[in-house]
Amino acid sequence: MTPRGYAGKYLNVDLTREKIGDVTFPEETLEQYFGGRGLGAKILWDRIGGKWSEVDPLGPENVFIALTGPMTGIYPGGRICCTGKSPVSNGTVGSTASTEFAHELRTAGYDGVIVSGRADKPIYILVTEEGGEIRDASHLWGTMGEETLKILNKEVSDELVSRDPDVGLMKEPGMIYVGPAGENMVRNACVMTKLCHAAGYGGYGSVMGSKNLKAIVAKGRGPLPEVYAPEAVKLLWKRAHEHLISRDSFRRQGTGYGGWSTGNFYSSEPIRNWQEEWHDERSFGGPMFETRFWVKKQWSDFNCTTGCMKVSCVKTGPWKGAITDNPDYELQSYCGTNFGIYDPEANIHLSALIDNLGHSGIGGANTMGYAAELYQRGILTEKDVGFKLEWGDTEAFDRLARVIAYREGVGDVLAEGTYRAALKIAEMKGLKPEELLRYAVHVKGIEVGAHGTRSDEDFLAHDIGYAVNVQGGDHTSVVRDGYHELSGSVFTDSAVICNFARTPQELMFDFAKAVTGYPITVESWRRLNGPRIVTLQKAFLLLGGPDVTWEPVRDDENPPRFYEPLPSGPFKGRTTDRELVRRRRLVYFETLGWDERGIPKKETLEKLDLGFLEKSMFRLR
Amino acid sequence: MVKPLWIARDPSACSGCRRCELACSMHHEGWMWPEASRIRVFMPFPGLEVPHLCSQCQDYPCVEACPVEALSTDPDYGAVIVDREKCTSCGACIRACPGTVPYLHPGDDKATICDLCGGEPECVEVCTEAGYNALTIVNEGPSVHRKLYSRNPVDTARDLAVNMFGEKGEEVIE
Numbered sequence: 001m002t003p004r005g006y007a008g009k010y011l012n013v014d015l016t017r018e019k020i021g022d023v024t025f026p027e028e029t030l031e032q033y034f035g036g037r038g039l040g041a042k043i044l045w046d047r048i049g050g051k052w053s054e055v056d057p058l059g060p061e062n063v064f065i066a067l068t069g070p071m072t073g074i075y076p077g078g079r080i081c082c083t084g085k086s087p088v089s090n091g092t093v094g095s096t097a098s099t100e101f102a103h104e105l106r107t108a109g110y111d112g113v114i115v116s117g118r119a120d121k122p123i124y125i126l127v128t129e130e131g132g133e134i135r136d137a138s139h140l141w142g143t144m145g146e147e148t149l150k151i152l153n154k155e156v157s158d159e160l161v162s163r164d165p166d167v168g169l170m171k172e173p174g175m176i177y178v179g180p181a182g183e184n185m186v187r188n189a190c191v192m193t194k195l196c197h198a199a200g201y202g203g204y205g206s207v208m209g210s211k212n213l214k215a216i217v218a219k220g221r222g223p224l225p226e227v228y229a230p231e232a233v234k235l236l237w238k239r240a241h242e243h244l245i246s247r248d249s250f251r252r253q254g255t256g257y258g259g260w261s262t263g264n265f266y267s268s269e270p271i272r273n274w275q276e277e278w279h280d281e282r283s284f285g286g287p288m289f290e291t292r293f294w295v296k297k298q299w300s301d302f303n304c305t306t307g308c309m310k311v312s313c314v315k316t317g318p319w320k321g322a323i324t325d326n327p328d329y330e331l332q333s334y335c336g337t338n339f340g341i342y343d344p345e346a347n348i349h350l351s352a353l354i355d356n357l358g359h360s361g362i363g364g365a366n367t368m369g370y371a372a373e374l375y376q377r378g379i380l381t382e383k384d385v386g387f388k389l390e391w392g393d394t395e396a397f398d399r400l401a402r403v404i405a406y407r408e409g410v411g412d413v414l415a416e417g418t419y420r421a422a423l424k425i426a427e428m429k430g431l432k433p434e435e436l437l438r439y440a441v442h443v444k445g446i447e448v449g450a451h452g453t454r455s456d457e458d459f460l461a462h463d464i465g466y467a468v469n470v471q472g473g474d475h476t477s478v479v480r481d482g483y484h485e486l487s488g489s490v491f492t493d494s495a496v497i498c499n500f501a502r503t504p505q506e507l508m509f510d511f512a513k514a515v516t517g518y519p520i521t522v523e524s525w526r527r528l529n530g531p532r533i534v535t536l537q538k539a540f541l542l543l544g545g546p547d548v549t550w551e552p553v554r555d556d557e558n559p560p561r562f563y564e565p566l567p568s569g570p571f572k573g574r575t576t577d578r579e580l581v582r583r584r585r586l587v588y589f590e591t592l593g594w595d596e597r598g599i600p601k602k603e604t605l606e607k608l609d610l611g612f613l614e615k616s617m618f619r620l621r
Numbered sequence: 622m623v624k625p626l627w628i629a630r631d632p633s634a635c636s637g638c639r640r641c642e643l644a645c646s647m648h649h650e651g652w653m654w655p656e657a658s659r660i661r662v663f664m665p666f667p668g669l670e671v672p673h674l675c676s677q678c679q680d681y682p683c684v685e686a687c688p689v690e691a692l693s694t695d696p697d698y699g700a701v702i703v704d705r706e707k708c709t710s711c712g713a714c715i716r717a718c719p720g721t722v723p724y725l726h727p728g729d730d731k732a733t734i735c736d737l738c739g740g741e742p743e744c745v746e747v748c749t750e751a752g753y754n755a756l757t758i759v760n761e762g763p764s765v766h767r768k769l770y771s772r773n774p775v776d777t778a779r780d781l782a783v784n785m786f787g788e789k790g791e792e793v794i795e
Contacts, residue, residue, distance in 0.1 A: 100664070149666070149667070150795040151795060153795065167712075168721060168724030169773075171664070194667040195668075221727035223650065224652070237643075241640065241751070296785065298636040298753060302637075302638070303638065303640060303643060304638050315787040321788070323789065
C-alpha cells in the first residue's frame, strides 16, 4: 500500500461489551475527510447519524472519538482531536489539544481511538503496539488532574518496564484524561492533557465521564508513519521550522501578554461577564506575569518550535503551589478580568484550579461569570449560591469552581453550562427564559471565546464569526467568509496540527501533499474538502436534539449582549452591526450552497458526495 | 584524539520540542523515530523536560561491562561506538550506566548509544537553531573538573522540580 502518513488503523473499543479490535477506513474516505474534525464527523454519521436527534450525548449510544491526522507528529505542532455528539451544542466539534499522546498513539501503530458504550465501573484504556487494553481505574476516580497524571505516569511506566525489563528506559506514555468535572458530567468539561492543556470546546470531558472512561494512555516505540515523499517532507520540515523560529515576538510572548493588551487596545476582552470589554489595569500586563511567575519561558509540545506556552508557578503567598501555563490569553481573561480579577497570582491559581478540576477555563469560567452577574443583579442570592459571590473575590470563585465540578448545590445547575443553566434558573425563579438568556454569552450552547465582536477591532472575531460557526462560540474556528477558513482552521483541525504552528498556505499544503500523495490544494480544501466537512457538521446541528434543537437563522446569531453598546473605553458606544450580520449570514449560506435558512441544498450535497444527508435535509427544507 | 566533544545540557532551558529526537533519528534511522533517537527528552511531569543522552563518562563503565567487547570508544571524539554485529542484546551496558542511558533499539534490539554524529551532533544544531541552548557544544572541551556523569532522568527531574517550583516541586513526581 502507498504510504500516506497514516499508521493505518484505528482502535475500536466497545466498553459495554468489553470488546476491542482494529478498524480501517477506505482510502477514499481518508482523502475526503483526512482525519480529526473531518473524519470524526464522518465516523459519527456512519455510526449514529441515522438516529442523531434521539442520541443522548451523555448516554452509552454516543461515541467518543480521539483522532490524529496524517500530518500529526510529522508536521510541527501535533495535536489530538476529540469529537463525538456534543453535549452542549448537540452537533459536533473538532476539539483539539497539543499533547504527546498524539504521536505516542501513532508510534504505537494507531491513528485514533473510537470508544462506544459505557463501562460498568471506572476504567482507562491503554494503547501499545500490542493493541488496546481496558484497565481498572477505580483508584483514579475522583482524583484531580495532577494526581491522575502522576499516578498514571508511574503506573503505566512501571507496567511497561515489567513487561520488557531488558530494553532500558522508555519515555513516559502520553495521555488524555478527565478530572472530577468530566467524571461528574459537567456538560462543558474538558478532555485534559499535560496538566493544563485541554480539548475544551464541545464538552467531551463529560462524554468520557459518561462512559466511566477516566483516561486513554498511549505508548509507542515504533517510527512515525511512513509518508508518500519522505525526502520532500524532510526538506519541508526544515523550512516549516525556520518559519516558526522566525516568529520572534510570538515565541517570546505567546498569548500570555494578551490579558492587558486585548482589553486595552482592541477592547474585546470579557470583563465581568462581558458587561465591559475594556480595562486599563496595567497590573494585569504581560510583564507582571513574566517577571514574577514564568519559570520556563519557552514551553513546547512535540515537534514544535513555536513554544507559545510558558510554565508559570506561584511560589509565595496564599496561592503558593499553583502551576499552569502562561496562563494563555483565554484563561488570563476568562479566569481573570471576567471575574473582575486583575491580580496575576489569583489568575494563575484559578486557571490551575479549573484545569485541575478538568473543567473548562473558557466555557466553565463563562458560566461562573454568568452566575456572578446574576448575583450582581439579585437574580441569584447568597441563599441560592451558599456564599457571597462578588466580583474580584478569588476565594468565592475558587469555591464556585469546586461546587460546579462536584455538582453541589447551585453547582449542579451551573454544571449544565451557561445556556442550559439559564433555562433552569428561569424555571427556578419563575422568570421568562429571555430574561435570563440576555446575559448568557453563548452561541448554540457553546460559550463564546475571549474575543468580542463589538469594537470590531479584535484580531479574530467579527460580525458573523461566531453566529454562523458550526462550532458555535469556539474562537479557534471562527468564520471569516465561508472560504478562507476552510483551508485554515477546518484544514488544521482535520490534519490535526496546531493553529499556532501554521506556516504560509503554500508551504502547509505542499507538506500535506508530500505526506499523503493526495492531489490536495488550498483550492480543493476551500471548494470541496472544507465545505464537505462544514456542511456535514451543519447537518448535525440542524438535526440536534434530544434536549435542544437550534432554530435556523434565529439561532445563527450572536448573543444579545454583543448588540449592547460598549459602555467604556476607546470604542465606547460601538456595537455589533445587526444588519451587517444579517447580510453576511446570507452571503455565507450562499457561498456554501445552503439555502436562505442555512439548510444545505440538494445539488450541494451531490457535489460534495454527501448524498447520504439528502433524506434528513429534505425533511427540514 | 582530535578533540573530545562536550555537549553541555541544561534541562531548565529545554522547551520539550523534541526536535533533537527527530533530527537524531532522521540522521541515524532515515526517518522520524522518537524512541530510536540517541537523545530522548523525558518528561516525568509537565514542564520538567530532561534531555537524556550519553555523557561519555571518564571511566566508561558501559564499555567495561560489555562481555563481548561490542562497545569501544571513538578515538576522535570519545563517543561510545556499538558494534551491532557483536552485540548480544544482554543489557549489561544498560545496567552498568549510572544514568541508564543505553537502551535496546526498538527495531533490531541492539544496544543504542549516542555516537556524537562523527563530531557534528544534529541534536545540538537544531537546539541552537531554535535558540533554546538546552544543548550546547562547549568549545574549550572537557576537563576533569566538569566531567559529566549521567543520571536517571527522573532523578534529574526531581531536582529540577524544586529548582523551578520551590516547595511544590517536592510533590510533583510520584
